[in-house]
Amino acid sequence: MQTERVKVGVIGAGLIGEVHAKAYSEYEKSELVAICDINGARAKKIAKRYGCQYTTESQRLAENPEIKAVSVVTPDFAHYEPVMQMLEVGKDVLCEKPLAMKVAESKEMVEKAKEKGVRLMVDFQNRWSPLFLEAKKEIKGGNFGRLVVGYGRLSNTLFVPTKMVSWAAQTGPQWFLFPHLIDLVRWLLDEEVEEVYAFGHSGILKKRGIDIYDAIQAMVKFNKSGSVTFETSWVLPESWPSLIDFKIELLGTKSRIGIKGDHQGIDIAGEKFAYPFALSEQNAFGKTIGFFHEPILHFVDSILNNRIPEASAEDGLAITKIIAAIEKSILEKRVVKIEEAEF
Numbered sequence: 001m002q003t004e005r006v007k008v009g010v011i012g013a014g015l016i017g018e019v020h021a022k023a024y025s026e027y028e029k030s031e032l033v034a035i036c037d038i039n040g041a042r043a044k045k046i047a048k049r050y051g052c053q054y055t056t057e058s059q060r061l062a063e064n065p066e067i068k069a070v071s072v073v074t075p076d077f078a079h080y081e082p083v084m085q086m087l088e089v090g091k092d093v094l095c096e097k098p099l100a101m102k103v104a105e106s107k108e109m110v111e112k113a114k115e116k117g118v119r120l121m122v123d124f125q126n127r128w129s130p131l132f133l134e135a136k137k138e139i140k141g142g143n144f145g146r147l148v149v150g151y152g153r154l155s156n157t158l159f160v161p162t163k164m165v166s167w168a169a170q171t172g173p174q175w176f177l178f179p180h181l182i183d184l185v186r187w188l189l190d191e192e193v194e195e196v197y198a199f200g201h202s203g204i205l206k207k208r209g210i211d212i213y214d215a216i217q218a219m220v221k222f223n224k225s226g227s228v229t230f231e232t233s234w235v236l237p238e239s240w241p242s243l244i245d246f247k248i249e250l251l252g253t254k255s256r257i258g259i260k261g262d263h264q265g266i267d268i269a270g271e272k273f274a275y276p277f278a279l280s281e282q283n284a285f286g287k288t289i290g291f292f293h294e295p296i297l298h299f300v301d302s303i304l305n306n307r308i309p310e311a312s313a314e315d316g317l318a319i320t321k322i323i324a325a326i327e328k329s330i331l332e333k334r335v336v337k338i339e340e341a342e343f
């Protein structure tokens with residue numbers, strides 16, 4: 001029997017756009033129809049690799065009635081336009097994190113998806129990592145109690161802003177990394193953020209011509225329980241054994257949960273000492289598995305099963321508001337209530 005397949009497109013054929021293209025092309029329930037990138041050579045290369053059409057104009061995807069759903073995998077500051085363009089013509093959208101770097105844009109995206117009655121999911125992929133699923137099970141099962149205090153850090157080595165992300169100066173660790181970290185804790189606790197107080201450090205990246213924060217530390221108060229200190233930086237020495245330094249520690253009234261997201265159970269001492277990304281993407285005897293792929297397959301399944309996907313646009317909007325409040329707190333050197341991020 002022929003399986004029903006969701007026909008999809010991908011906008012943005014960069015590092016992570018390729019992850020989306022690969023997942024759609026391998027999954028038996030989806031068919032990758034076309035990929036779009038303003039860089040034609042890049043679009044052509046990825047299209048050739050995954051056997052689909054390519055274009056430099058996202059309008060071509062919007063006009064194609066065959067395409068039911070689209071992944072938007074453009075840089076952080078360039079999600080709004082392609083997402084709105086696809087929602088407008090009634091396509092389901094999976095958007096990379098952050099949903100947008102502006103609260104107003106995120107709100108419009110949420111409202112447009114509602115108006116058109118389509119899905120808008122944000123790729124908060126760590127929710128599919130076994131480490132965080134285990135933590136969620138512990139908390140949901142009632143063994144954790146309520147949060148007393150917590151700490152979370154997600155940082156990258158200097159390699160990321162200086163050699164990997166060509167548009168680093170147009171984002172920052174707060175937009176590139178905090179979405180993953182803060183989404184995880186908000187999702188784990190199932191609570192909203194009330195207020196934030198944050199500090200930023202700059203100067204190291206600025207000296208290299210990238211005028212953004214080097215690091216940020218933010219104390220975040222949740223509405224039903226305690227507070228969490230979140231930390232992110234983009235200036236970790238390249239000698240660190242992974243691209244990420246990723247820890248979450250939550251102390252509850254009944255238990256303590258500690259997660260090492262960077263050390264995923266394996267380290268290798270070769271030419272360099274390394275913590276490989278063991279859980280994100282693996283070829284398991286011909287099948288790709290891992291938490292980079294799972295949310296993309298989940299998006300396809302949600303369309304076929306007519307369900308609302310995990311990691312909604314509302315979650316994306318909540319995260320954008322929290323980060324906007326953190327930026328405001330740094331600039332104004334005061335505690336900022338989350339409602340004040342409504343700009």
Ligand SMILES: NC(=O)c1ccc[n+]([C@@H]2O[C@H](COP(=O)([O-])OP(=O)(O)OC[C@H]3O[C@@H](n4cnc5c(N)ncnc54)[C@H](O)[C@@H]3O)[C@@H](O)[C@H]2O)c1
Nearest residue numbers: 012013014015016017037038039073074075076078096097
């Ligand atoms: N989920 C994750 O773990 C993860 C990891 C890294 C990056 N990301 C996110 O994925 C997104 C893409 O990051 P990346 O590392 O793949 O970046 P990248 O620079 O490798 O790729 C972005 C691509 O988008 C193209 N592009 C830019 N504007 C466009 C437009 N308007 N229309 C079509 N194509 C356009 C660029 O030419 C480029 O090829 C970002 O939002 C980033 O934060 C997610």
